[in-house]
Structures are given as C-alpha cells and as structure tokens.
Amino acid sequence: MAGTVIGEGLTIEGDITGDEEIVINGNLRGRLTTTDAVTVGSTAIVGADITGTSLSVAGQVTGDVTASERVDIQAGGKLIGHIKAARFTIADGASFKGNVDMEV
Amino acid sequence: MTRQHLELSVLGPATRVTGRINGDGALRIEGAVKGDVNVRGDTEIAEGGSLEGNVQGTALDIGGNLLGDAHAEGAIAVRSSAQVRGELRAAEVSIEAGARVSIRLETAFELDFGAAGRRR
Amino acid sequence: MAENSVIGSATVVSGHVRGAGALEILGRVEGDVTVTGDVVVGPTGRVRGNISAAELTVSGQVQGNLRGSEVVLVERGARVVGDIASPRIGIAPGALVRGHVQTDGEPALAQASFVKRPAVAARVGAPQPVPAALLKAPHKAEPRRLEPARSPPASVAAEAESAPVRPVKAEPRRPPPPVVPVISKGTKAKKKKSRD
Numbered sequence: 472m473a474g475t476v477i478g479e480g481l482t483i484e485g486d487i488t489g490d491e492e493i494v495i496n497g498n499l500r501g502r503l504t505t506t507d508a509v510t511v512g513s514t515a516i517v518g519a520d521i522t523g524t525s526l527s528v529a530g531q532v533t534g535d536v537t538a539s540e541r542v543d544i545q546a547g548g549k550l551i552g553h554i555k556a557a558r559f560t561i562a563d564g565a566s567f568k569g570n571v572d573m574e575v
Numbered sequence: 576m577t578r579q580h581l582e583l584s585v586l587g588p589a590t591r592v593t594g595r596i597n598g599d600g601a602l603r604i605e606g607a608v609k610g611d612v613n614v615r616g617d618t619e620i621a622e623g624g625s626l627e628g629n630v631q632g633t634a635l636d637i638g639g640n641l642l643g644d645a646h647a648e649g650a651i652a653v654r655s656s657a658q659v660r661g662e663l664r665a666a667e668v669s670i671e672a673g674a675r676v677s678i679r680l681e682t683a684f685e686l687d688f689g690a691a692g693r694r695r
Numbered sequence: 696m697a698e699n700s701v702i703g704s705a706t707v708v709s710g711h712v713r714g715a716g717a718l719e720i721l722g723r724v725e726g727d728v729t730v731t732g733d734v735v736v737g738p739t740g741r742v743r744g745n746i747s748a749a750e751l752t753v754s755g756q757v758q759g760n761l762r763g764s765e766v767v768l769v770e771r772g773a774r775v776v777g778d779i780a781s782p783r784i785g786i787a788p789g790a791l792v793r794g795h796v797q798t799d800g801e802p803a804l805a806q807a808s809f810v811k812r813p814a815v816a817a818r819v820g821a822p823q824p825v826p827a828a829l830l831k832a833p834h835k836a837e838p839r840r841l842e843p844a845r846s847p848p849a850s851v852a853a854e855a856e857s858a859p860v861r862p863v864k865a866e867p868r869r870p871p872p873p874v875v876p877v878i879s880k881g882t883k884a885k886k887k888k889s890r891d
Contacts, residue, residue, distance in 0.1 A: 475590040478582035478600045485594010485610055491587045501594055650788065668792065672766060672785035677797050684791045686756050686774055688723075688741050 474507065479514045493523070495530075509538075513547055520552075528565075535569075588623055602632070604639070611643075622656040635665070704739045711744070718748075720755070727759070738772060751781070760794075 474492030481497035489505035496512035509523040515530030529545040538556040546564035590606035601616040604624040618632035624639035638654040647665040655673030706722035717732040720740040727744040734748035740755030751763040754770040763781035771789030
C-alpha cells in the first residue's frame, strides 16, 4: 500500500492534493483532491469535498464527493453530501444523505 | 493521557498539504507540507520531502527541506541530505556533515570551564 | 615548514595564538586561535575566543565562534557557545551547541515558493549593521553576529598584539544597506531656488 496514510490520531485542517492513493483513518477538515483512489477508514471523520478516481467510505464524510470511476459507501459508513460518479454502491447498514449524479 | 494512536502517518511523495497537521502518532513527510505540524510522536521529513512551517514533535529526523522552526522534546537529527533554515530547539541536536544549514540552535546548557583562569 | 604544536592540559595561554601548522589544545586558551592548519580541541581543552582553522575538531569546550575553511566537527561531549561557519559542519549526537550554524552559501530553498518568515529572514538573511562596540574591537568582527552580548572577548586584556587578527577564511562582510532617498516614479526634479 503506497501513497499517503493519515493515521487515526492525526488531524489535518487544510487542503490535501495528490497524485497517489490516499487513505484517511484520522480527521480532515478542508479539501481532498487526488488523481488516484481515496479510502476513508472507519475511524475517519472528514469534513471536506473529495475528488478522486474511486472513493470508499467506511467512516464519516460530510462534503461532496466526485469520483471518475466509482463511490462505495461501506456498512457503517456515512456520507452527507452529493455524489458525482459513474457508478456507486451504498451498502446495507450505510448512511447516505444527498443527491447522486451519474455522469453518462 | 495515554497515546493510543501509534499508527504511522505518511504523506506520500506525490501529496501536498496546505494547512495544519496536529495529533498523535508518528508522521513521515515524503511530500510537501505548507503549514505548521504539531504531533505527539516522532516526526520525519524524508529526503525529497519538504516542510514550510514550524514543526513540533517528540523527536525529529530531518532528511529533506525544512524552512521554519523545529522543536522536539527529545533529539533533532539533521541528515546529510537535509537543507534547513530556522531555529532548532531540543535537548540535543546533531548534524551530519553535508547538510546545508542556516540555523540557530537554542540548546539549554552551561559551559563548565572549571576554576582555573580568569573569571569573566 | 609547519610543525605540530600542543598546548598541554596543564597549560594556560592568555593571548592570541596564530600560525601555520596543526595545533592541539588540551589546556586553556583565553584569546583567539587562528591557524592555517588543523586544530583539535581535546576533551580537556577550554577556549574562550574564536577559533579559525582548516579542519577544526572540538571535543572540549569553546566560548567563541568556530570557523573552518574545510570542515568543523563538534564531537560527543563537546560544548560550544558561539557561531559555527564552514562548508561542512558535523555535530555529533551528544554534543551541545548553542549559536548560529551556517554552511557556506544559503540553503537553496528558494525553488519552492517558500513564504519568507519575517523572524527567520530578519535574523539570518539581512545584513546586520555592525554594533559600535564591535567596530572598536581590535580584531575584525565576525560576520552574522546575532547576539553581540555573547561575542567572544573583544577586549581581551591579555591580547599581546595590536594588529587585528584575521580569520583564515575571510567571509565577505556585507556592508549595511546604503541609505538612499526614495524617489518614486514620476517625481520631477525640483528646480533649486534660493529659499529664505
């Protein structure tokens, strides 16, 4: 697992931009933009708009998410914000509140 | 307060952060950070990484670029690949020859010249 | 025709030490040391003054500035209060140093859009006006003196010679910024008239 890992105990207030995979298990308040995959772990609390190729949410995200490929909200995950993605799944046990725009 | 979060955080080489970084756990900066870092854990600026801002950690290992002040409870190690500009404050600071520095060291200690000779 | 000299551990030198060749200091020196060769301050060495050498290795204690034209190494157990300047500087774990440490040339951090932090820029980059006390000092003031109060004894009473002691590697002294009246663009020169 290469790229960026923001551990459970870490809090970032600001913008993160990257050209690699980003895994967040801690807290982020700001913006997250990468040209690769984003994984929001179960312990993560994210208040940010997220842009990436794919996004997997197992923690809490408040913000709009844009993925060129797919967005998956896992069981136990929670997303409050709009989804813009070609494909998406919301697992049984996940929470979601927002609009979905599936670009065609 | 126990430090429960011992997970190592890594900001990869293709990652840029603009903003503050706080918290518990070790942190390795391989990318570019613009902002202050304040963590309860060992912090490393890897070769190729850069931090423009102040950094505070338990121990500091600097192999990349640091523009800002650094404060560690323990030791600060400046590697030969580092470029540092700022004030370093720690119990102990070591510098590998080859590092490019323009720094102020604020280490707390007294000289011990002994009784012989003139008093100043 | 340089020879190696030693200041023994039971010896105290009050006054400047100059010359060619290598020098090992195991005793006490109260004055500046300026040598074209290498200087070693042993663990028992105690120097209150500036030291200038080609290769300078310190294991003892120095209150003064260290300048090495090639390298300055501060070993474990050493204590240094003063500024250090050299192309290569090593400070070992277990050494204690307090002062400004500068390798030759400014670190090339300018490629990133680093914001100049006012505190750092003012301390490190800007040319410092030379305090009056230093101008009166018999030897050339060390460049980038950040805390004149901590400077090595500028008026060592025991100083034997009146000729200024020059450091082996003369770093270019930056003159204070010239005072130029600000003339904004578009200002027309005033015609001089007799005024009463």
